[in-house]
Amino acid sequence: MTEPDTFTPRPFRPAWWLPGAHAQTIAGRYLRPPHGVRYRRERLETPDGDFLDLDFATVGGAPAAGDDAPLCVVVHGLEGSAQSSYVLETCRALAEHGVRTVAMNFRSCSGEPNRTARFYHAGETGDLGFLLDLLASRYPRATLLGVGFSLGANVLLKSLGEQGDASRIRAAAAVSVPFDLGRGADKLAASFMGRVYTRHFVRRLVDKYRGKRAAGIGLYAAELDERRLLRSRSFRDFDDVVTARLHGFDGADDYYTRSSSARFLPAIRVPTLLVHALDDPFVDERAIPHDAIDANPALHTAFVPHGGHVGFIAGSPGRPRFWAEREAARFLAMHAFAPRGR
Numbered sequence: 001m002t003e004p005d006t007f008t009p010r011p012f013r014p015a016w017w018l019p020g021a022h023a024q025t026i027a028g029r030y031l032r033p034p035h036g037v038r039y040r041r042e043r044l045e046t047p048d049g050d051f052l053d054l055d056f057a058t059v060g061g062a063p064a065a066g067d068d069a070p071l072c073v074v075v076h077g078l079e080g081s082a083q084s085s086y087v088l089e090t091c092r093a094l095a096e097h098g099v100r101t102v103a104m105n106f107r108s109c110s111g112e113p114n115r116t117a118r119f120y121h122a123g124e125t126g127d128l129g130f131l132l133d134l135l136a137s138r139y140p141r142a143t144l145l146g147v148g149f150s151l152g153a154n155v156l157l158k159s160l161g162e163q164g165d166a167s168r169i170r171a172a173a174a175v176s177v178p179f180d181l182g183r184g185a186d187k188l189a190a191s192f193m194g195r196v197y198t199r200h201f202v203r204r205l206v207d208k209y210r211g212k213r214a215a216g217i218g219l220y221a222a223e224l225d226e227r228r229l230l231r232s233r234s235f236r237d238f239d240d241v242v243t244a245r246l247h248g249f250d251g252a253d254d255y256y257t258r259s260s261s262a263r264f265l266p267a268i269r270v271p272t273l274l275v276h277a278l279d280d281p282f283v284d285e286r287a288i289p290h291d292a293i294d295a296n297p298a299l300h301t302a303f304v305p306h307g308g309h310v311g312f313i314a315g316s317p318g319r320p321r322f323w324a325e326r327e328a329a330r331f332l333a334m335h336a337f338a339p340r341g342r
Helices: 021-031 085-095 126-138 151-166 181-189 192-214 226-230 235-247 252-259 261-267 290-295 323-336
Strands: 037-045 051-059 071-075 100-105 144-149 171-175 272-277 299-304 313-315 320-322
Touching (some): 021 085, 021 313, 037 085, 051 126, 071 085, 071 126, 071 151, 085 100, 085 320, 085 323, 100 126, 144 151, 144 323, 171 323, 181 235, 181 252, 192 226, 192 235, 226 235, 261 290, 272 323, 299 323, 320 323
Parallel strands (some): 071 100, 071 144, 272 299
Antiparallel strands (some): 313 320
């Protein structure tokens, strides 16, 4: 493959009216506009009797693209979905470059409980691989791309490392990556705001458990320590009693060790952009694997001092700009439309 010109990220200047990592993180959830994207939903039946809901995007005002146009799979973060504001912004940004998008909703994240006892987690790459195989078969002439956010970025990078040269994805971008899941969980547990974020997510995960139990999905009483689950206040609590138990890990530490994307970075062979803020409140800055990143020529960085977690908001209060999605789209389009070598 003929490589395109070297990608140089555009400068990021954090919005002056959103000072600090937490302001960027929280505002990022609410400021990205919800309009301009329509989805066509498709349900895939999985080999284990469950389902995946896909949302193929149409962006208002963008020209229609044919089946041969590049297609990007967008992978959302923890307790997100195709409706997450950063996913919608990514669809808009990619459409400006002539790239189609399909958002993959993790199991239990599309608005309907999945059928099996298992959920999703940061190291589960089988569903993404299943989807990519389907897309490659359906659109054999289309260049496949990938972009992931937070937990979804970890899933994407782990998948790329597992597949190596055999990856179906030609180029990828990963935003706000939790490179080391265990150290990230510990950082969140060690601060007041970290515990606020954690309890928000853990509460939602526990509520999903309750909903699935009420629907009679899975033999939860026989498999899980329900009292410990309902008392979960941290990611370690929840992952130790639920994630590890349902997905074949020997406790939270084993899950974090085997699923963290840092250990898979050396095996990635496709051009991949890593977008990250060094003040990310979800990620221990000391756990960023700079040596592994620097040693792999397939990995490109857009690291900035400030930006929070999936924040990266610039511009004015009346016209905010969302830097991460725009830079990811530029990088992916550069590779999607680069001429192929022999």
